[in-house]
Amino acid sequence: MEMNNHETWKSFINFETKKPYFKKIKDHLISDNAEGKIVLPEPKNFFRAFDLCELNKVKVVIIGQDPYHTPGVPNGLAFSVNKNQKLPPSLINIFRELESDLGIQNYIGDLSAWSKQGVLLLNTCLSVCAGLPASHSNIGWENFTNAAIEEIQKKKNIIFLLWGKHAQQKKAFIQEDNFILEAAHPSPLSANNGFFGCNHFSKTNNLLTSLGSDPIDWQLE
Numbered sequence: 001m002e003m004n005n006h007e008t009w010k011s012f013i014n015f016e017t018k019k020p021y022f023k024k025i026k027d028h029l030i031s032d033n034a035e036g037k038i039v040l041p042e043p044k045n046f047f048r049a050f051d052l053c054e055l056n057k058v059k060v061v062i063i064g065q066d067p068y069h070t071p072g073v074p075n076g077l078a079f080s081v082n083k084n085q086k087l088p089p090s091l092i093n094i095f096r097e098l099e100s101d102l103g104i105q106n107y108i109g110d111l112s113a114w115s116k117q118g119v120l121l122l123n124t125c126l127s128v129c130a131g132l133p134a135s136h137s138n139i140g141w142e143n144f145t146n147a148a149i150e151e152i153q154k155k156k157n158i159i160f161l162l163w164g165k166h167a168q169q170k171k172a173f174i175q176e177d178n179f180i181l182e183a184a185h186p187s188p189l190s191a192n193n194g195f196f197g198c199n200h201f202s203k204t205n206n207l208l209t210s211l212g213s214d215p216i217d218w219q220l221e
Contacts, residue, residue, distance in 0.1 A: 008055035012151050013047070021140040028139040029127065038130035040067050041074040046126045048076025050148075052115035058152050059118035059213055060159045060204055063167040066125035069133050077121040079186075080111035093186040093195065098218055101201045106220045117216050122148065124166070149173045157211050159204050163195060179207055 016022060032039050041048075064078025068088060075082050079091050087095070087109045095106045115121055124145045129135040150173060152158055158178045162168045164185025174180060183198035184190040205215035 006051055006054050008057075009050045012055070012148070013050065016144055016147055019143075021143045025140040025144070028136070032129060038071060040069060040071060040128050040130055041076050045074070045076030049078070049115065049120055049122050052077070052112055053118060053120045055151070056155065057118045058120050058155070058158060059208060060161065060216065061120045061122055061149070061152065062161045062163070063170055064121065064123040065164075065166050066123055066128045066134055066137060069128045069131055069135075071130050074128075075110065075112075076126075077111050077115060078123045080121060081109035083108050083110045085109055089188045090186045093188065093191045097186070097191075097196055097198065098201050100196070101199045102218060104201075104219050106218075108220050111220070113220055114216065114218065117214075119216060120152065124170070146170075146173055153178060159207055161200050161204065164190065 029039060029043075062078055067074035067076070068081065073081050073085050073088070079088075079094060081088060081091065087107075091109050098104050098106065111119075111121055122145060125134075125136050125139075125141040126145070127136045127141070149170060153175050156177045160170070160174055160178060160180050162170060162180060162182045164187070166185075168182055171180060181198070181200050181203055183200060184192075184194035186195045201216075201218055208215050
């Protein structure tokens with residue numbers, strides 16, 4: 001398991017990966033590989049959200065569930081795909097809402113430019129078996145990502161975007177001196193139930209501006 005995480009995350013990740021629960025994660029991944037299962041994303045991308053978004057620069061957190069379960073599609077960032085991949089339905093709806101909210105049109109699915117500006121795109125599980133959604137939902141990743149959510153909050157005024165019931169369960173870990181924006185999940189099954197029209201992109205930038213911080217440039221090149 002490769003961990004090339006940014007220097008600002010190293011002490012946190014080194015501390016967490018020595019805990020007993022993390023050994024169970026490693027053992028489960030080894031077992032899946034031994035059984036011939038394809039684990040996604042590539043191991044080098046398990047911690048990509050931490051590679052690209054420096055801990056001390058996190059301003060916004062978007063919480064996803066687990067990586068896309070189609071080989072070649074997930075790249076370690078929640079909702080994001082590699083540039084050469086077809087946009088998944090949830091990401092199409094995210095871009096549709098962004099265009100409605102701010103008039104920004106995006107056509108590529110690699111969201112790494114958002115990460116580099118301080119948007120942590122965090123799945124609650126950092127791996128999945130190909131073709132088996134939520135297959136790693138109970139192997140221990142939630143312990144790690146819950147700890148990451150707590151670590152982020154050593155700095156105040158973080159904006160959390162919680163889309164859907166799964167992400168909204170993380171409210172229990174978010175302290176009162178931060179901001180929470182909630183909406184339905186962008187999946188086609190639920191986007192019409194409150195994701196469309198939530199205006200989270202403009203609301204996020206308005207909050208950042210009010211805090212004296214640079215807004216996020218949501219445009220992708």
